[in-house]
Amino acid sequence: MTSISAATGAASRKPSAVRTLLRLWPYVRPVRARLFGAAFVAVVASCLGLVFPFVLKWMVDGPVADRDPGGVWLGALVLLLLGVLEAVLFGFRRWLVARPLAGVEAAMRAALYRHLQRLPIAFHDRWASGQLLSRGTTDLMLLRMFLAFPLTFLLVNATTILAGFVILLMQEWTLGLVLLIPVVPLMILCSLFESRYSLAARRAQDQVGDLTTVVEEGVLGIRIIKGFGRHRSQSLAFRELTRRLRTTELGKARLLAGIWGVIMTIPELAIGAALVLGTVQVANGDLSAGTLVAFLSTALALRWPVESIGFILALCQEAATATERYFEVMDVPEEKETVRSGTEASGAAASGSGAGDEDGLRFEAVRFHYPDAPDAVLDGVDLHIRPGETLALVGATGSGKTTLTALVPRLHEVTAGRITLDGEDIALMERRRLRELVSVAFEEPTLFSASVGENVLMGAADADEAALTRALDVAQAGFVTDLPDGIRTEVGEQGHSLSGGQRQRLALARAVVGRPRFLVLDDPLSALDVHTEALVEAALRRVLRETTALIVAHRPSTVLLADRVALLSGGRIAAVGTHQELLRTSAEYAWLMAGTEPHTGAKALEGSDR
Structure with a gap:
């Protein structure tokens, strides 16, 4: 955080008061x-x-x-x-x-x-x-x-x-x-x-x-x-x-x-x-x-x-x-619309155009580190999510899963490499267009001091009431009808008048209300009970068939929503395959899924899948 000492030090070197006030x-x-x-x-x-x-x-x-x-x-x-x-x-x-x-x-x-x-x-x-x-x-x-x-x-x-x-x-x-x-x-x-x-x-x-x-x-x-x-x-x-x-x-x-x-x-x-x-x-x-x-x-x-x-x-x-x-x-520069030079842009556009209009979501040698961190969180991530495919991203705590998902809507800019949507480099796209294509739901659901409907429709301002109702159904947010004013009920600051699971379901509804082309979900069901989770997963499967999705998962039930699974380890994609394939071939994946010794966990989970 910005410190007083640093600010005071800067003040001792500041221009005259007259020059400062002229900026008004x-x-x-x-x-x-x-x-x-x-x-x-x-x-x-x-x-x-x-x-x-x-x-x-x-x-x-x-x-x-x-x-x-x-x-x-x-x-x-x-x-x-x-x-x-x-x-x-x-x-x-x-x-x-x-x-x-x-x-x-x-x-x-x-x-x-x-x-x-x-x-x-x-x-x-x-x-x-x-x-x-x-x-x-x-x-x-x-x-x-x-x-x-x-x-x-x-x-x-x-x-x-x-x-x-x-x-x-x-x-x-x-x-x-x-x-x-x-x-x-x-x-x-x-x-x-x-x-x-x-x-x-x-x-x-x-x-x-x-x-x-x-x-x-x-x-x-x-x-x-x-x-x-x-x-x-x-x-x-x-x-x-x-x-x-x-x-x-x-x-x-x-x-x-x-x-x-x-x-x-x-x-x-x-x-x-x-x-x-x-x-x-x-x-x-x-x-x-x-x-x-x-x-x-x-x-x-x-x-x-x-x-x-x-x-x-x-x-x-x-x-x-x-x-x-x-x-x-x-004076702090706003987010840049492009992060590459004209030559790089031309080359990226050329390579992207050859990839076809239906290339899905690709990570190509993606590297990222935070400005105040010496080591890279992601160090050469290569991953391809095919059009219409749902891929679950699994990894240990601190492996960079949330960081990787934040790169897709460009909440952070990649340090090196590139990410493409249907062959187009996201760094060359206008943010407004990018965020119309990509919808996100984070593990920690954030709601605003507005009505339930207004919070959900933040995901698609032009969505109609039918889309709103569909999104609430997908998220199994039927509790909304029991609120004093239904979808017009004010949820209060940070949505604390609702339970954690209710807030998470509204955040999920916000992510799917606009029928996004690409969907990025960061462990979206972590606050739900087992029965509600099963209902949400059943409804979510229908939505996932219409989109290309990347889901951060910590539990086997969430992983089973995906067509394939990618294991993120050491800043790289260590393995990609179906849930059953990774249970058999990756001891780390089996350990993450079972929370026990790798071989024991793999056998137990394979048995449960049969």
């Missing part, structure tokens, strides 16, 4: 007009605040100095109208961005989900589900918040500060220079804060992903936890993760408190110095009281834009980290 542009481009409009409205609203000091200057040097109550009331009315207009403009800005940004978040979440569906199985084997969930929820929420507030107010505050300092220098340049003195140290401190906060934000968001994984595993594995009484150990593990996250969040809070304290203190000292210097100038007659009031009002109006720098920088860093985490997944 393709998603923002469709709503750019409203975002730019909202930013313009916010700039206008913020700059209205800089008009207040001019009104105050006029009031102090005019009506107040002249003791004119009417002028004071007029000035107060102008200030009130400016305040109302500013509030309306900020409200209008929020209205402008609310709907578009919700759309951006939805589009990014949909793109992530769509991309996850197209990533190879090897990716999902490596990544913790909680890390993926946190990227699709927490990280995208942070990005929406960034686009709604910090992105706009970076521009707004920068414009306000620039305009404000121009006004300050125009009002009294000597006092303006006093307020400019803190700029350089503040820039240095913000740079240091940005680099440290970036690492802390990345660590926190990765820990949220780990915490999400533990919660998900605790919910999905609640039966195991309760069955083995592991409540305490799971709670302790969860508490440890929450402790780590709490420590990281407190570290972030300390960093933010530190930079915010500095950013608030230094400007306050500068304003205090300007106030003392300005008061002296007013006392000496070098500066009017109205000008000093206007200057201080302008300086105070700039307090929030300056003091919010630390907060906005923190949000920007969290958004940059969220963007980086999002694109870590989006």
